[in-house]
Each structure stands twice: as structure tokens, then as C-alpha cells.
Amino acid sequence: MAITAAMVKELREITGAGMMDCKKALNETNGDMEAAVEFLRKNGQAKAEKKAGRVAAEGLVKAVIKDDKIAAIVEVNSETDFVAKNEEFQTFVADVANQALNTSSTDTDTFLGEAWLADTTKTVKEVLTEKIAVIGENLNIRRFDKIEAKNGCIASYIHGGGRIGVIIEADTDMINDDIKAALTNVAMQVAALSPKYVSRDEVSAEYMEHEKEILKAQAKNENPDKKDDIIDKMIVGRLNKELKEVCLLDQVYVKDGDLTVAKYIAQVAKETGAKLSLKRFIRYETGEGIAKKEENFAEEVAKQMGH
Structure with a gap:
């Protein structure tokens, strides 16, 4: 079957793969569009496996909220900050966040095996693999969380x-713009000062003993030269100071230094006349805890040139 430019264009629009790859796929499958898509997906998977060894420590965190009651947050990693700014990658991350908003999965493996909402013939992992092939970097859906507010927002x-x-x-008995603005302010506080807990009530006895x-x-x-009883009194003061840093409610409020949160x-x-109390927060920072590869550009060039 003769492969036309229009067929190549159509396959490229469906898959986002390169022109020559599309032409090859159509030739290999005798112009069968569905088989050509499958061919490219298989080819894309091979590329994805090849890239899987690269460290993906850049990327984006995205949060979505539905009706002030249900929220999801995701971290999707890329290898470079350049790709993190790419529109296609950003759209993909937004789609992953929407997937997380609607998921019943509680772990990443199950999440990756789910049907992709935008095209239920594919799994989340298959769509991720296709994006790796198209974008040309190792990508990773690292983590997600979903929360539902039963008594608040x-x-x-x-x-x-x-x-x-x-x-x-x-938890609140009133949801309006003032309450939402206040919570956004507190979310900014969490982003800036990275507390570990909402309040001292959440701090475990093990943590306290370890810190002591x-x-x-x-x-x-x-x-x-100081005696143990004096040392013990000093510890109380230091522990209180530390708790003021790790507990959100004890932190000095960044927008008004005269107030705590x-x-x-x-x-x-x-x-506002509302009952209002903070229940929980989830904070993601891109790449936290991922060991980034130290690249020596001069060494890499020398290696490529055989020196």
C-alpha cells in the first residue's frame, strides 16, 4: 500500500512521534493506522527502557481541587528543568493530577496500572511511556496524594x-472567600517554612525522646561543667524552640510577625464568625530526597571523543 504524506501527518498527530518514525511504522504495518500506532508504542517502550537509568530529579508539582472538598497533589519528574517548562510536559502533569483527583488507588503501582481517563484503551503507565518517547527524557510519576474534606474545605x-x-x-462550618483566602495564606506558610506537623499533638513520643x-x-x-539538672532545664527551652519551628500552629505567621499561625x-x-481549625497538610517539593547525578561536562566530552 502506498504511504501518503497525509497518512504520516495523521499518525504523527495521534502519537506525537517523529515524521521518519511514523513513515517507518506505516511501511512496516502496510498502512494500517491502528497497527502503526501499536508499532510506535512498542518502539516508544524500548526508548523508555533505554532512558529509565537516567535520574529524573527535576519536574513539577501540581495540585487540583474539586468543589473545595476533594484535592489531589502529584509530583511528576523529568531529567531537566528545560523539559519541566515544556508545554506538553505541563499539560501531561495537569492530566496526571486530574487522574489522581478521580482515582481510588492509594499506591503508585496501582495508579500506573489504571485506565487513562482521557483514553481508557491505555493505562497510565502506557501514556507515560509514550510521553517519554515523544519528549525524549526519562519521566517518572513519583507520587500522589488525595484528600477529601468531610467537615470543611x-x-x-x-x-x-x-x-x-x-x-x-x-474543619470549618463556613466556606467563603475569606476562609479560602486564609487557608491559602497558611498553605503559603507551609511552602515557605516546611513544618513537619500541624500541632504538638501530632508529635510522637519517639520524636521527642530522640530530639531530647x-x-x-x-x-x-x-x-x-554544668550539672544534669541544669542541663535538663536548658533542654526544655531548646526543645520548645524546636517545636515552634516544626509545628505549623506554633510557627510565627510570615505575613504578621506579631502572630503565630x-x-x-x-x-x-x-x-468571620466561623468555627475554623487546621486538620492536615501535604507538602511536596520537586526532587526532594532524590540523589541527583553530578555531571562533569568536560569528562563527558572527553569520553565521547575517546580520550
């Missing part, structure tokens, strides 16, 4: 074009 904040993302849930041990060792090193929430509740 959810707000989100994305910082640095997708570098950091936060979703935050509050560290602080005691520090205090003894700094003050070798707890006092800010109480102020908003009083002004």
Missing part, C-alpha cells in the same frame, strides 16, 4: 511555577 498553593506544592485541609537525646548531647558538649487562624475565625 481544602485550599492549595503552588510556589515557583511548580517547584513546591501544598494542599491544606481545615540530641539536645542533651549538644548542651553537655557546650557546657561540660494559631493566633492568625483564631483571628480569622473571630472575624
Whole structure:
């Protein structure tokens, strides 16, 4: 069968693959469009496997909220910041976030095996593989979380074009623009100061004991002549100071240094006449915890030239 330019164009629009790849796929499958798509997907998978060894530590965090009640946050990684700014990649991340908003999966493996909402003939993993082939970098859907507010509402904040993302849930008997604006302000606080807990109630006894041990060792090193009872009093003060940094409600509110976050929430509740309390937050930072490959460009060039 004669392969026309129109057929190549159509296949390219369907798959996003290169012109020569599309032409080859059509030749191999005797012009059968569906078989050609399948051929490219298989070819794309081979490319994806080849790229799977590369470290994907850049990328984007995206959050979506439905009806102020259901929210999802995802992190999708790429190898370079350049691709993270690519419109096709950004659209894909938005689609992944929408998938997460509608998923019943609680782990990434199950999520990757789900039918893709925009085309249920493919799985999420298959669409990811196609994107790797088209974009030309190793990509990774690293993680997602979904929360539902049964007795309140959810707000989100994305910082640095997708570098950091936060979703935050509050229990409240009133949902209006003032409440949502306040929660967005608190989400910004979480993005900026990265607390570990909402309140001291969430801090485990193990964490407290571990920190006390560290602080005691520090205090003894700094003050070798001081008695244990004096050291113990010093530790109480230092532990309180640390808890003010790791507990959101204890933190100094970034937009008003005279308030803690707890006092800010109480102020908003009083002004709006609402019952308002922070329940939980999820904070993602792109690439956190991923060991990035150190590239030596000069060495790489020398290697390529056989030196």
C-alpha cells in the first residue's frame, strides 16, 4: 500500500512521534493506522527502557481541587528543568493530577496500572511511556496524594511555577472567600517554612525522646561543667524552640510577625464568625530526597571523543 504524506501527518498527530518514525511504522504495518500506532508504542517502550537509568530529579508539582472538598497533589519528574517548562510536559502533569483527583488507588503501582481517563484503551503507565518517547527524557510519576474534606474545605498553593506544592485541609462550618483566602495564606506558610506537623499533638513520643537525646548531647558538649539538672532545664527551652519551628500552629505567621499561625487562624475565625481549625497538610517539593547525578561536562566530552 502506498504511504501518503497525509497518512504520516495523521499518525504523527495521534502519537506525537517523529515524521521518519511514523513513515517507518506505516511501511512496516502496510498502512494500517491502528497497527502503526501499536508499532510506535512498542518502539516508544524500548526508548523508555533505554532512558529509565537516567535520574529524573527535576519536574513539577501540581495540585487540583474539586468543589473545595476533594484535592489531589502529584509530583511528576523529568531529567531537566528545560523539559519541566515544556508545554506538553505541563499539560501531561495537569492530566496526571486530574487522574489522581478521580482515582481510588492509594499506591503508585496501582495508579500506573489504571485506565487513562482521557483514553481508557491505555493505562497510565502506557501514556507515560509514550510521553517519554515523544519528549525524549526519562519521566517518572513519583507520587500522589488525595484528600477529601468531610467537615470543611481544602485550599492549595503552588510556589515557583511548580517547584513546591501544598494542599491544606481545615474543619470549618463556613466556606467563603475569606476562609479560602486564609487557608491559602497558611498553605503559603507551609511552602515557605516546611513544618513537619500541624500541632504538638501530632508529635510522637519517639520524636521527642530522640530530639531530647540530641539536645542533651549538644548542651553537655557546650557546657561540660554544668550539672544534669541544669542541663535538663536548658533542654526544655531548646526543645520548645524546636517545636515552634516544626509545628505549623506554633510557627510565627510570615505575613504578621506579631502572630503565630494559631493566633492568625483564631483571628480569622473571630472575624468571620466561623468555627475554623487546621486538620492536615501535604507538602511536596520537586526532587526532594532524590540523589541527583553530578555531571562533569568536560569528562563527558572527553569520553565521547575517546580520550
